[in-house]
Amino acid sequence: MTAFDPRRIREEFPALHQQVHGRPLVFLDSAASAQKPRAVLDALLRVYSHDYANIHRGVYELSQRATAAFEAAREKVQRFLGAAEAREIVFVRGTTEAINLVASSFGRANVGEGDEVLVTHMEHHSNIVPWQLLCQERGARLRVAPVDDRGELRLEELEKLLTPRTRIAAVTHVSNALGTVNPVREIARLAHAQGIPVLVDGAQAVPHGRVDVRELDCDFYAFSGHKLFGPSGVGVLYGKARHLEAMPPYQGGGEMILDVRFEGTTFKGIPHKFEAGTPDIAGVVGLGAALDWLSALDREAVAAFEHELLEYGSEALSSVPGLRLVGTAREKIAVLSFVLDGIHPHDIGTILDREGVAVRTGHHCAQPLMERFGVPATARASLALYNSREDLDALVRGLHRVREVFA
Amino acid sequence: MSELRELYQSVILDHHRHPRNQGVPEGANRKASGVNPLCGDKVTVHLAVADDVVRAAGFEGSGCAISTASASLMTQAIQGRSLAEVERLFKRFRELVTSKAGAEAERDGLGKLAVFGGVREFPVRVKCATLAWHAMRSALRAAGETVSTE
Numbered sequence: 125m126t127a128f129d130p131r132r133i134r135e136e137f138p139a140l141h142q143q144v145h146g147r148p149l150v151f152l153d154s155a156a157s158a159q160k161p162r163a164v165l166d167a168l169l170r171v172y173s174h175d176y177a178n179i180h181r182g183v184y185e186l187s188q189r190a191t192a193a194f195e196a197a198r199e200k201v202q203r204f205l206g207a208a209e210a211r212e213i214v215f216v217r218g219t220t221e222a223i224n225l226v227a228s229s230f231g232r233a234n235v236g237e238g239d240e241v242l243v244t245h246m247e248h249h250s251n252i253v254p255w256q257l258l259c260q261e262r263g264a265r266l267r268v269a270p271v272d273d274r275g276e277l278r279l280e281e282l283e284k285l286l287t288p289r290t291r292i293a294a295v296t297h298v299s300n301a302l303g304t305v306n307p308v309r310e311i312a313r314l315a316h317a318q319g320i321p322v323l324v325d326g327a328q329a330v331p332h333g334r335v336d337v338r339e340l341d342c343d344f345y346a347f348s349g350h351k352l353f354g355p356s357g358v359g360v361l362y363g364k365a366r367h368l369e370a371m372p373p374y375q376g377g378g379e380m381i382l383d384v385r386f387e388g389t390t391f392k393g394i395p396h397k398f399e400a401g402t403p404d405i406a407g408v409v410g411l412g413a414a415l416d417w418l419s420a421l422d423r424e425a426v427a428a429f430e431h432e433l434l435e436y437g438s439e440a441l442s443s444v445p446g447l448r449l450v451g452t453a454r455e456k457i458a459v460l461s462f463v464l465d466g467i468h469p470h471d472i473g474t475i476l477d478r479e480g481v482a483v484r485t486g487h488h489c490a491q492p493l494m495e496r497f498g499v500p501a502t503a504r505a506s507l508a509l510y511n512s513r514e515d516l517d518a519l520v521r522g523l524h525r526v527r528e529v530f531a
Numbered sequence: 532m533s534e535l536r537e538l539y540q541s542v543i544l545d546h547h548r549h550p551r552n553q554g555v556p557e558g559a560n561r562k563a564s565g566v567n568p569l570c571g572d573k574v575t576v577h578l579a580v581a582d583d584v585v586r587a588a589g590f591e592g593s594g595c596a597i598s599t600a601s602a603s604l605m606t607q608a609i610q611g612r613s614l615a616e617v618e619r620l621f622k623r624f625r626e627l628v629t630s631k632a633g634a635e636a637e638r639d640g641l642g643k644l645a646v647f648g649g650v651r652e653f654p655v656r657v658k659c660a661t662l663a664w665h666a667m668r669s670a671l672r673a674a675g676e677t678v679s680t681e
Contacts, residue, residue, distance in 0.1 A: 466548070467596075468594060468595035468596060468599075469595075470572075470594070470595035470597075470656075470659065471539075471595050471596045471597070474535075474538070474653060474655075474656060475535060478534070478535055486569060486571065487571040491571055494571065500571050500572065500593070500594075501571055501572075529535055529536075529539050530539070530544065530596075
């Protein structure tokens with residue numbers, strides 16, 4: 125393991141070293157998607173330059189090499205998540221597809237009329253809409269666990285919403301809009317006490333700390349490669365083997381079958397049963413490279429560094445007149461969501477962009493949460509291990525600029 | 532900075548802070564909403580139309596400075612105009628905020644709406660500037676269906 129040196133890390137990200145609108149880029153939108161280290165870019169180039177062919181079918185050398193790299197990435201994900209077996213790792217397009225897979229396959233098999241699905245008020249649309257569609261189709265009911273003014277889950281209320289009709293609880297590990305870290309281990313314990321399985325949306329959690337699915341004891345865990353410094357277009361669904369085995373296929377096609385006849389088809393075992401069609405081969409290998417790269421870092425030191433940035437940023441932003449932070453949970457990752465008196469986030473975003481500062485503005489695919497906090501939208505600065513205090517200083521300078529323009 | 536000043540001209544900031552024609556005008560008989568899924572902004576345009584003339588116009592909803600000022604200035608600009616004139620004005624306005632060249636010529640006949648000329652340098656903000664206009668046209672088509680910027 126190499127010691128964590130933030131300045132050296134930054135050097136590994138080519139995209140961060142450029143100018144926009146004549147100013148050095150300050151990238152503060154990693155919660156939407158993270159930039160890629162050289163190690164991942166090199167891996168992608170290597171796959172396509174040397175080891176690329178379709179997987180799981182060619183008898184020739186190149187296909188075998190590609191297959192080996194693909195399956196090696198599955199084992200890397202297994203280790204990264206602390207899963208019991210590699211066959212519990214299903215490659216999908218991203219978190220959204222992972223949740224849709226569970227809603228569609230597990231949901232259709234287990235959720236019926238009058239049943240309930242529990243989500244929280246701080247979910248990303250991708251952990252709301254698939255369940256809503258399922259509930260509409262099945263005549264089931266979507267229940268929503270509330271959030272307090274700090275942006276923390278009200279656990280005692282969540283517990284009350286776990287009923288004999290609840291078929292699954294789907295909760296985010298970390299809120300994309302607020303940064304709140306949820307006590308998913310405790311939620312899993314409460315749900316399991318009533319025999320209810322738990323899906324965890326880990327998209328925002330995995331880039332910021334170690335995750336162990338057996339420690340959390342969740343039934344499903346989903347994340348995207350692109351937020352984890354890997355390529356876009358690839359993601360992971362972890363599922364306990366006994367769930368995955370019992371679930372019907374999600375999509376039909378090649379790769380997922382053992383034997384196809386017009387009278388009927390037999391499917392492969394897990395995880396291949398859920399991987400119809402040619403997958404994003406290079407993407408999966410690139411994700412494996414991202415995990416190698418990340419795992420070589422002292423992740424405790426990374427988390428401590430990011431937490432220090434969060435504290436520095438929270439204080440720096442509070443010095444801006446008229447600024448209000450949205451989401452002040454005690455357990456938070458480095459996400460700073462805020463509004464400025466009388467200035468719409470869209471205008472903030474446009475002016476910051478001209479200063480070279482990239483932030484996300486809008487509802488962050490969490491409209492119910494925005495409504496909960498009485499704002500149509502926020503501006504959000506989300507940090508990663510390659511950010512610095514200087515980036516936050518640039519943000520604050522930019523916000524003073526915003527106030528000047530609107531003065 | 533000059534492009535930002537061009538975008539956020541004082542007329543735009545004024546209409547953002549003090550929007551004109553907010554609410555439902557008397558005799559309103561047409562309405563439609565516009566949503567921008569990118570930011571969740573929503574504007575509802577109300578029109579009182581008689582004899583193919585927009586007698587009064589108003590709007591509800593709030594958004595960024597550009598979309599609010601655009602709705603405000605639009606309601607002023609279309610009042611008293613025939614439907615054919617309103618359609619011509621819309622086309623000129625759309626041209627103003629999207630076209631790359633010939634800035635000055637296009638501003639003729641637009642009156643105060645010319646302040647939106649700076650939007651062309653900010654392509655992602657064109658939707659903000661045209662949201663109320665699209666809602667207004669939907670209202671005129673009498674269908675009144677919600678329009679989206681997407």
